[in-house]
Amino acid sequence: MMETRILKVDPAMPDRETVLAAGRIIREGGLVAFPTETVYGLGGDALLSSASKKIYEAKGRPSDNPLIVHLGTKSVREMARYAAEIPEDAKKLAEALWPGPLTMVLPKRPEIPDATTGGLSTVGLRCPYPQAARRLIASSGTAIAAPSANLSGRPSPTTWQDVAEDMDGRIDAIITGARCRYGIESTVLDLTGSVPTILRPGWYPPYLIAHILGKDCVYDPALFAQPGEDYRPKAPGMKYKHYAPAAPVTILKGSFAQFCAYVDANKTDGTMALCFAGEEALLPVPAVAFGAEDDGAAQAAAIFSALREVDKRGAKAVFARFPQMDGVGLAVFNRLVRAAAFRVIDLGGAP
Ligand code: TXA
Ligand code: MG
DSSP, X not given: OOOOEEEOOOTTSOOHHHHHHHHHHHHTTOOEEEOOSSSOEEEEETTOHHHHHHHHHHHTOOTTSOXXXXXXXXXXXXXXXXXXXXXXXXXXXXXXXXXXXXXXXXXXXXXXXXXXXXXXXXXXXXXXXOHHHHHHHHHHTSOEEOOBSSOTTSOOOOSHHHHHHHHTTTSSEEEOOOOOSSOSOOEEEEOSSSSOEXXXXXXXXXXXXXXXXXXXXXXXXXXXXXXXXXXXXXXXXXXXXXXOOSSOEEEEESOHHHHHHHHHHHOOXXXXXXXXXXXXXXXXXXXXXXXOTTOHHHHHHHHHHHHHHHHHTTOSEEEEEOOOSSTHHHHHHHXXXXXXXXXXXXXXXXX
């Protein structure tokens, strides 16, 4: 066990001394968790194998799962330090959407060790939004490899307290900040093929990327397959059970009335529901809401803290409502279905 320092900063104006101290930890090969607009990241020097190995160790994460490399600015010069090729599409997207929740997969430069990319010849680059994140990267003088700052398999952290819950004693420091604005991880976009392909759905939908690029952008078909024998997603992180509370989660597809009836018929001691805002009081079991039914953005912002909350309340089994599969709702479903280890029951009726 090491002592984890909590570095309190004002999110709007992170103070220089603290950021410098945190940058020094990264430069010396240590680990610092920091706020981003999506989820909190667990950062280490992206150019240092030993730092990446420490990240895997702290998370208890399989080391074939590549880390996203975070940049302090959206300049092409900075991208060129880590990516071997920067296609026009990448420049356009950096200009339009960075800093922001987009990760672009590009051929990597040899300086990035295999330990950071899980042995892949590509690297995921992203420039995060919050000042504290970008100033930390700048003051570290390197790029920062950072997965979500949760123990492997647990819901991603959207507050610094969530990070402390999982990482206290396992990393050098946590930079505090506000609750993450978007609440689900970045869109991961592969730009190494002939068609820009989304490997992990996130805040930015394909039609926005297509609009900026003036060409098609597609989802990786593996995203919609159940993991099985020949399920080999290009984003290795997508194949693991993930984001899960301790209790088994089952998603129920159907109307609210069908949901209530099913939960009532199948409830036992410790059954809880993950429902849409406003439904809590109408359910036959204790419930935690994750945003309104027609509000994908609110669902994204709340889903991970709701998954942590059912754990805190000692749920033994969890039934969850089925999010709408459009826009950011698709990204919410992608996280929830992994938390549910792909258990979805169709109650029939209207879609
Ligand atoms: O919003 C985010 O992206 C957050 C914050 C901290 O920036 N980070 C994050 O990292 O979600 P992580 O490690 O939890 O998820 C990274 C995802 C995994 O699914 C991984 O397989 C994929 O991105 N990925 C990273 N590099 C890749 C690469 N070179 N090729 C394909 N997929 C890659
Ligand atoms: Mg993660």
